[in-house]
Amino acid sequence: MAPKSVETAPEVLTGDPKHAARATRSAGRRMRSRLLDVASRLFKERGLAGTSISDIAAAADAFPSQITYYFRTKEALFVEAACRDVLYVARAAEQAALQAKTPRDYTGALVEAVTATDSVSFFTEALTLTRRRPDLAPLVERTIERLHGEGLRAYAGQIERHGWKSLRDPDASSRRFWALAIGVTVEGHAMGRSAAEMGAEMLSVLGDQATTRTEDNNLRLRLVGDREVSNSDSTDGEAS
Amino acid sequence: MAPKSVETAPEVLTGDPKHAARATRSAGRRMRSRLLDVASRLFKERGLAGTSISDIAAAADAFPSQITYYFRTKEALFVEAACRDVLYVARAAEQAALQAKTPRDYTGALVEAVTATDSVSFFTEALTLTRRRPDLAPLVERTIERLHGEGLRAYAGQIERHGWKSLRDPDASSRRFWALAIGVTVEGHAMGRSAAEMGAEMLSVLGDQATTRTEDNNLRLRLVGDREVSNSDSTDGEAS
DSSP states (O other): OOOOOSSOOGGGGGOOHHHHHHHHHHHHHHHHHHHHHHHHHHHHHHTTTTOOHHHHHHHHTOOHHHHHHHHSSHHHHHHHHHHHHHHHHHHHHHHHHTTOSSHHHHHHHHHHHHHHSSHHHHHHHHHHHHHTOGGGHHHHHHHHHHHHHHHHHHHHHHHHHHTOEESSOHHHHHHHHHHHHHHHHHHHHHTTOOHHHHHHHHHHHHOOOEEOHHHHHHHTOOOOOOOOOOOGGGSOOTTO | OOOOOSSOOGGGGGOOHHHHHHHHHHHHHHHHHHHHHHHHHHHHHHTTTTOOHHHHHHHHTOOHHHHHHHHSSHHHHHHHHHHHHHHHHHHHHHHHHTTOSSHHHHHHHHHHHHHSSSHHHHHHHHHHHHHTOGGGHHHHHHHHHHHHHHHHHHHHHHHHHHTOEESSOHHHHHHHHHHHHHHHHHHHHHTTOOHHHHHHHHHHHHOOOEEOHHHHHHHTOOOOOOOOOOOGGGSOOTTO
16 A cells, blocks of 8 residues: 655646656655665664664654555665665765875775764674575675675776775775675674774774885885776666 | 582582582583583574573573573573684684695685684674673673684794794784674675685685795785784683
């Protein structure tokens, strides 16, 4: 059963059926997006068990039936909100890192952006949940592939632009970055570490990712040669 | 209230009070250990939510009251079983890696041993649980410190014995190993990867950890010099 949208777009009242359908779709997208925003905030504050569908509906000024219409279950909403959230943070991290002048600044900016929020932890809870809920796995799989694919594309672009040399296969660098972000966050939260401490730990275990050509001449580094980079994952914009 | 031990040690019947007390302590230790063994197996098969105290008691041929006597809550038993389990696997991995003739074989043996079991995943669930149960955090913190400390000690010993050169700070190498083990496992389970696939992914993101001196001369590698290694964490044997 389709829900009544709380937010009725004024265009629906104009009488043109095509216009009305478009306006309804657009109002539906806005409601869906608002529910995801509110759910992300509440889930990050209180966890899955501490947040109910009615809490989210109340905070989003919506009906509980709208949540089940758009997302079916609380768990499915949790996973979708977490996947969307980690992709936002990944994009914000790449934006922040664009200004970096050296490989070390680049890694530092990425790490700072990723550890400053609770998004990796939220996403990790979604990954853990998915293990016993295989019906929710496909979205999580696509999200991991996009994190790796977009990370690789951004890193390869940065290396190319600055003429840096990657110390390892750039594809493995992106996958290593995210696996370490998850591992360091899981450990860090259990250890009661602050965001700054997790950032420092992540920098320490990541080590240097790339070097400038000048450093290269000075430091006798082993180089992974420039590679053709495939970025087939990066064109799909659906979950952004 | 002290539980009645299902397994009454025959020595208790000898009449010597000191002997009897020692025998009771020893029977208690055996029961505790059996409960941890059974709990580990069931939790790994069915997860925390899918396993009850009565299930564990029935499988261990014990009374539910013995579980609450030794561990208080199911969550505390879960965390203790997971910590013990990951330390066993870490030790088994170091044993398996002792035979390695090259740095690459050494890393390969560690990775194979760690990804062949469900223990890292079990431990990760314990870490996630601890985040909202700070009362259970101290054991988890000690376990992470021991994983890092014992990993460092074993790695430093191996490097020393073979005359290998570590490519990075050995301390960071041990911490990186465990953070990646957690990250790759969490991602791998959500992606439905097999143990072999997780092992391959882990080797790929770990990269080379050390080099032999011959390779060193051939490959132009940047070296982290030999360091004084502190292993103050490695003497405590309580949870083994």
